[in-house]
Amino acid sequence: MRTSQPQTIFLKDYRVPTFLVDHVDLRFELFEEGARVHSVLSLRRNPDSGDSQGALELDGDSLKLESVALDGSDLAPGKYDHRGETLVIPGVPDAFELTVVTWIEPQNNTRLEGLYKSSGMFCTQCEAEGFRCITYFPDRPDVMARFRTRIEADRNAYPVLLSNGNDVDRGDLDDGRHFVTWEDPFPKPCYLFALVAGDLVEKRDSFTTVSGRDIDLRMYVEPRNAEKCDYALDALKRSMRWDEEVYGREYDLDIFMIVAVDDFNMGAMENKGLNIFNSSCVLASQDTATDLAFQRIEAIVAHEYFHNWSGNRVTCRDWFQLSLKEGFTVFRDSQFSSDMGSPTVKRIEDVTLLRTAQFAEDGGPMAHPVRPASYMEISNFYTLTIYEKGAEVVRMIHTLLGAELFRKGSDLYFQRHDGQAVTTDDFVTAMEDASGRDLSQFRLWYEQAGTPVLNVSDQYDEASKTYRLTIEQRIPDTPGQQGKKPQHIPFALGLLDSSGQDMPLELAGGGGEITTEKVLELTGASQTFEFNGVAERPVPSLLRHFSAPVRVVYPWTREQLMFLMSHDSDGFNRWDAGQRLAVDVIGSLVGADEQAVIEPRLAQAYRQLLCDESLDQALVAKMMQLPSEAYLIELTDSPDVQTIHRARERVLTHLATELREDLLEVYRRHSAEGAYGLSPTEVAGRSLRNTALAWLLHINDSQARDLAQAQFADADNMTDRLGALRALVNSGFVQEREQALDAFYQQFSGDPQVVEQWFSVQASSPTTGDLEQIRQLMTHPAFEWKNPNKVRSVIGAFAGANLASFHAADGSGYRFLAEQVCRLDDSNPQIAARLVSPLTRWRKFAPAYGEQMQKALEQIRDKKGLSRDVYEVVHKSLAP
Ligand code: 0A1
Numbered sequence: 024m025r026t027s028q029p030q031t032i033f034l035k036d037y038r039v040p041t042f043l044v045d046h047v048d049l050r051f052e053l054f055e056e057g058a059r060v061h062s063v064l065s066l067r068r069n070p071d072s073g074d075s076q077g078a079l080e081l082d083g084d085s086l087k088l089e090s091v092a093l094d095g096s097d098l099a100p101g102k103y104d105h106r107g108e109t110l111v112i113p114g115v116p117d118a119f120e121l122t123v124v125t126w127i128e129p130q131n132n133t134r135l136e137g138l139y140k141s142s143g144m145f146c147t148q149c150e151a152e153g154f155r156c157i158t159y160f161p162d163r164p165d166v167m168a169r170f171r172t173r174i175e176a177d178r179n180a181y182p183v184l185l186s187n188g189n190d191v192d193r194g195d196l197d198d199g200r201h202f203v204t205w206e207d208p209f210p211k212p213c214y215l216f217a218l219v220a221g222d223l224v225e226k227r228d229s230f231t232t233v234s235g236r237d238i239d240l241r242m243y244v245e246p247r248n249a250e251k252c253d254y255a256l257d258a259l260k261r262s263m264r265w266d267e268e269v270y271g272r273e274y275d276l277d278i279f280m281i282v283a284v285d286d287f288n289m290g291a292m293e294n295k296g297l298n299i300f301n302s303s304c305v306l307a308s309q310d311t312a313t314d315l316a317f318q319r320i321e322a323i324v325a326h327e328y329f330h331n332w333s334g335n336r337v338t339c340r341d342w343f344q345l346s347l348k349e350g351f352t353v354f355r356d357s358q359f360s361s362d363m364g365s366p367t368v369k370r371i372e373d374v375t376l377l378r379t380a381q382f383a384e385d386g387g388p389m390a391h392p393v394r395p396a397s398y399m400e401i402s403n404f405y406t407l408t409i410y411e412k413g414a415e416v417v418r419m420i421h422t423l424l425g426a427e428l429f430r431k432g433s434d435l436y437f438q439r440h441d442g443q444a445v446t447t448d449d450f451v452t453a454m455e456d457a458s459g460r461d462l463s464q465f466r467l468w469y470e471q472a473g474t475p476v477l478n479v480s481d482q483y484d485e486a487s488k489t490y491r492l493t494i495e496q497r498i499p500d501t502p503g504q505q506g507k508k509p510q511h512i513p514f515a516l517g518l519l520d521s522s523g524q525d526m527p528l529e530l531a532g533g534g535g536e537i538t539t540e541k542v543l544e545l546t547g548a549s550q551t552f553e554f555n556g557v558a559e560r561p562v563p564s565l566l567r568h569f570s571a572p573v574r575v576v577y578p579w580t581r582e583q584l585m586f587l588m589s590h591d592s593d594g595f596n597r598w599d600a601g602q603r604l605a606v607d608v609i610g611s612l613v614g615a616d617e618q619a620v621i622e623p624r625l626a627q628a629y630r631q632l633l634c635d636e637s638l639d640q641a642l643v644a645k646m647m648q649l650p651s652e653a654y655l656i657e658l659t660d661s662p663d664v665q666t667i668h669r670a671r672e673r674v675l676t677h678l679a680t681e682l683r684e685d686l687l688e689v690y691r692r693h694s695a696e697g698a699y700g701l702s703p704t705e706v707a708g709r710s711l712r713n714t715a716l717a718w719l720l721h722i723n724d725s726q727a728r729d730l731a732q733a734q735f736a737d738a739d740n741m742t743d744r745l746g747a748l749r750a751l752v753n754s755g756f757v758q759e760r761e762q763a764l765d766a767f768y769q770q771f772s773g774d775p776q777v778v779e780q781w782f783s784v785q786a787s788s789p790t791t792g793d794l795e796q797i798r799q800l801m802t803h804p805a806f807e808w809k810n811p812n813k814v815r816s817v818i819g820a821f822a823g824a825n826l827a828s829f830h831a832a833d834g835s836g837y838r839f840l841a842e843q844v845c846r847l848d849d850s851n852p853q854i855a856a857r858l859v860s861p862l863t864r865w866r867k868f869a870p871a872y873g874e875q876m877q878k879a880l881e882q883i884r885d886k887k888g889l890s891r892d893v894y895e896v897v898h899k900s901l902a903p
């Protein structure tokens with residue numbers, strides 16, 4: 024266990040490694056009572072380090088050291104030293120071979136870092152610093168080595184033995200054991216190392232690359248999941264083709280393997296040639312996975328595959344550069360998803376996540392730049408800022424350069440840095456060099472935390488037909504960063520005339536082409552743009568496609584929003600206008616008395632959406648989603664959660680009542696016919712029909728109840744079955760709800776991924792997820808403390824998606840969460856630290872909430888032997 028006091032690590036202290044590792048030879052002896060790891064490192068002093076005397080220092084964590092030998096001779100214990108968990112060997116030559124034998128206990132590893140066991144199989148997770156839990160090593164991404172790995176285990180219990188690269192040797196050993204040796208020809212940092220040993224079935228497929236090489240695709244799963252692999256394998260082939268076509272990137276090894284494991288801290292991991300996935304992010308069948316799950320699986324399979332270039336071939340110099348691989352790869356996977364489905368829908372989904380959760384992070388005590396300057400525990404920095412905002416930053420470069428120059432830039436980046444460990448700055452430099460553009464001010468996006476606020480005002484001069492738009496940018500202070508500089512922001516816009524048409528945009532003194540959409544480049548604190556020849560006062564469509572991760576403040580009237588909702592040629596902004604209208608209407612009811620009138624034009628606007636069959640149904644499905652409670656809270660100063668919850672519920676009740684007939688009609692129109700398919704239109708149809716059902720059951724409509732029960736019983740896919748279940752659960756039909764929940768569990772109790780959804784539907788519903796019921800769920804036989812998915816689907820869903828219960832006035836939800844965090848801190852600190860998140864923004868909430876949240880944080884702070892992970896989050900949250 025980690026014993027040292029948490030320390031802060033700074034980017035400014037980066038030094039090149041003193042020693043490099045050219046080759047690693049590993050031998051794993053796997054047993055039930057533990058594993059012995061023999062490691063032979065070919066080490067040499069790094070000529071760039073300028074340190075010709077320094078001792079060799081290797082990272083270790085929770086290791087039992089059995090022996091150390093230098094160039095074949097055993098070192099006596101006095102010749103090396105354990106400082107903390109580090110192995111220090113002074114007086115070593117400039118080049119030598121070090122043999123280290125360690126003993127570890129994967130079967131007792133509940134942190135799920137390093138080598139551990141999941142449902143009886145051995146597997147690994149080494150990013151960010153898990154390799155040091157396997158053997159002593161310079162565990163940092165700028166040390167890249169060639170790995171050879173021999174795995175030995177019982178042949179019956181572990182017939183499948185996998186590691187990175189190609190299998191080069193295999194055979195039998197004594198005592199019913201066998202071995203396989205793997206060799207990875209590509210030098211890699213140790214965080215990309217992987218090992219799997221288990222009784223798994225293999226699903227095979229193949230892919231022929233653009234240059235005609237045949238790649239073996241293999242997926243390994245537990246036998247009960249054999250029928251849930253096809254979708255991931257297809258998604259993999261689509262990803263491989265797409266990366267060749269869009270980025271010119273071909274796969275490099277002869278084998279690509281995917282393994283599914285049930286116990287995993289995150290979604291998946293891009294280990295070289297051997298991706299390991301959380302089962303819930305890779306296994307799917309029509310009967311068990313929802314449309315959302317299918318989409319997520321396609322995106323994550325693509326994400327991990329794309330890492331082979333953006334992450335593995337070109338990796339990070341240090342963990343401060345994490346967004347170099349993550350931001351870029353999220354951008355790549357979102358381009359891919361957009362190309363595979365509906366671009367507008369994908370953009371809406373990405374922006375919803377960004378504005379709800381990343382903006383919240385940016386406004387809270389854990390706010391950090393896309394390239395952080397310091398951290399205590401790197402696991403805490405796998406954040407929405409690194410991933411999602413990082414992707415937005417890359418997207419802005421794409422917008423500024425255009426697709427063609429961006430591709431030139433990425434080609435240059437991959438060519439220049441192949442086989443290297445580099446920085447975000449190297450990425451931007453490649454983009455500059457390829458395009459001739461100056462991105463020096465743009466680099467502030469990597470350095471400054473916080474969400475820029477753009478205050479927009481405008482003025483129309485009838486006589487001269489000019490329209491002036493003034494944009495002021497301001498970036499809020501964040502922990503450790505005050506008084507920020509203006510950033511370089513691409514701001515896409517259009518102007519609509521009174522018939523809803525886009526007007527030609529003629530920028531005063533701007534030259535350039537006259538188009539109906541322009542990307543303005545903001546660089547100053549305040550800038551005015553003048554448009555000439557504007558025939559009438561326009562309605563501005565601002566920040567089209569959400570061209571930058573910023574908040575736009577403009578005094579739209581409700582008329583203007585409704586106008587944009589039905590006319591904007593940018594689908595994203597149509598949706599956004601609808602969201603703003605709904606936010607405004609709900610906001611006007613927060614704290615208002617029950618008599619307060621609800622804006623009647625909101626229901627009219629939704630009716631129009633529902634009735635116009637000529638509209639893109641995928642967009643309509645998105646527009647019918649009311650802003651979430653989490654988003655409403657994010658937008659509110661000093662939010663009173665209960666009043667926001669009630670206001671939103673009131674609007675939902677009002678809309679469902681007003682639109683009852685239309686909703687029933689929509690439900691009928693989109694009733695399932697024909698075979699199940701995943702095209703955007705089919706997905707939209709199911710989404711619309713399930714939204715209609717949910718709204719109608721919200722008002723306890725008995726006709727809708729019958730429809731829901733029939734849909735629940737007859738559905739041929741999980742989207743419809745779960746949609747019906749969720750609608751029933753959220754209704755007041757107590758008996759029907761219980762029946763459906765029982766029937767669902769009976770049918771799917773053998774499938775952990777479905778049981779997780781069953782937990783989550785209950786834990787996130789106000790009707791089935793009060794604290795008492797949550798505690799009850801945690802005593803259910805299917806709930807497992809050691810399984811992160813189960814913890815997320817009950818405790819995570821309660822605290823993150825059942826806000827009215829979590830923010831109960833007596834503070835019981837907060838105390839409960841604190842209790843669970845303390846309990847988990849001993850077994851799995853990464854998961855524990857992530858669970859703290861809903862408490863961190865206590866200062867934002869109305870005092871009645873904030874004070875109790877603060878107490879819950881203090882309760883965690885006072886736990887003895889707090890992990891570094893939880894320590895960092897709690898102390899930063901409580902810091903004055
Ligand atoms: N690199 C992976 C994410 C990941 C990070 C850390 C992990 O364990 C602590 C696991 C996975 C990705 O971006 O998919």
Ligand code: ZN
Pocket residue numbers: 326330348349352
């Ligand atoms: Zn990633």
